[in-house]
Amino acid sequence: MDEHNSAHTGAAEPRGTPLYAGKSKKVFAADDPDRVRVVFTDAVTAGDGAKREEFPGKGELAARTSALLFRALAAKGIRTHFLRELAPVEHLVRRVRIIPLEVVVRFLATGSLSRRLGIPEGQPLPFPLVELYYKSDELGDPLLTEDHVALLGLASPEVVRYLKDEARRAAEALREIFAAVDLVLVDVKFEFGETSDGEIVLADELSPDSMRIWTKEGERLDKDRFRRDLGDLLEGYAFVYRRLAERFPEFASP
Ligand SMILES: Nc1ncnc2c1ncn2[C@@H]1O[C@H](COP(=O)(O)OP(=O)(O)OP(=O)(O)O)[C@@H](O)[C@H]1O
Ligand SMILES: [Mg+2]
Structure with a gap:
């Protein structure tokens, strides 16, 4: 108990x-x-x-x-x-066995994508970009190609295909949810895991710690407030939760 x-x-x-x-x-x-x-x-x-x-x-x-x-x-x-x-x-x-991949879906360029590829911050991407990172703090969570995933034996090509499709689907669904409260989902990091009966499910968390959420005016409401000293962190998180809970009371905590 x-x-x-x-x-x-x-x-x-x-x-x-x-x-x-x-x-x-x-x-x-x-x-x-x-x-x-x-x-x-x-x-x-x-x-x-x-x-x-x-x-x-x-x-x-x-x-x-x-x-x-x-x-x-x-x-x-x-x-x-x-x-x-x-x-x-x-x-x-x-309980799952976490697949050691961070599956990132991006709708707008920012962060490491802007830095690495020179895409201007805030530029909408022509399609939802799905990226795989190795979940390894020692290595600093490096970006992986699908061949790297195979080389390291992290997941089969079939599982990688499933993870990318499911991440895209989940990200599109989240984008709609945020759009319904006039917020912009910029990007999101997912973790997936395998249950004891072999089912692959979305795991870990879904919060402003693991996704970037902007107002339509471009105000940052997520962990970037902390990363880049852009204002009171809790205010941003509370704003996001309040907006969602008002619009979707059926999914809010009792
Ligand atoms: N359903 C689950 N079953 C087992 N482990 C889970 C489940 N959901 C999430 N986890 C794991 O629980 C841990 C949550 O801790 P936290 O997110 O603080 O870790 P972290 O410091 O980010 O380190 P990590 O690199 O391991 O994620 C993560 O390792 C995450 O992968
Ligand atoms: Mg974590």
């Missing part, structure tokens, strides 16, 4: 040792071995952890936004790891 304790006590974190403590979330075992509990922390990092700060309340905003967007994507037929919220900062999810 321990998966319910933190919800009852309102404790910020479940008891026990995390299976994994990352830069912004911690993963704990659940009673059911096919499930884990993801706890969102207030830590924000950039540049592979080079820049780090605590923002009290960030974990809750990221968790709520993530839950809302996972529910919204599920309603559009995307298979995800999300099951339900156990506490304001805690999700019960299907």
Whole structure:
């Protein structure tokens, strides 16, 4: 029953040792071995952890936004790891083996794409660009070609095809959701994982930590506020959550 304790006590974190403590979330075992509990922390990092700060309340905003967007994507037929919220900062999810690829979908140029290829910041791309990065902090999450993925044995060509198609589908769905609240989805990073019965599902999180969201006027509402010192981080995150929750109450937290 321990998966319910933190919800009852309102404790910020479940008891026990995390299976994994990352830069912004911690993963704990659940009673059911096919499930884990993801706890969102207030830590924000950039540049592979080079820049780090605590923002009290960030974990809750990221968790709520993530839950809302996972529910919204599920309603559009995307298979995800999300099951339900156990506490304001805690999700019960299907346990997966994370595929060590970050699948990025971009609609507008910014960040490393603008830097590497000289595409002006904010320029709309002629088609949704899907990129694969190696999920490896030691190597600094390098960009991979599909041959690199095969060389490293990270995923079969069939799985890569599926990940790219599914990421494009999920990103298009998110773009529509944000457009419905007059916000612009610029790009998004997805992680996928494989369940014990071999199903590939969208995992990890969906929050302004892992996607860029702009107002129509180009104001940044996401982690770039922290990366580039563009204003109060929590204000941006809270604005995004409020907009979504008002427009999509059926997917918001109770
Ligand atoms: N359903 C799931 N089952 C198992 N692990 C998951 C699941 N969803 C997400 N994870 C993993 O949980 C961890 C969450 O922690 P966090 O995102 O803070 O890590 P991180 O510091 O970004 O490091 P990493 O490079 O491992 O993502 C990640 O490693 C993520 O891949
Ligand atoms: Mg992560």
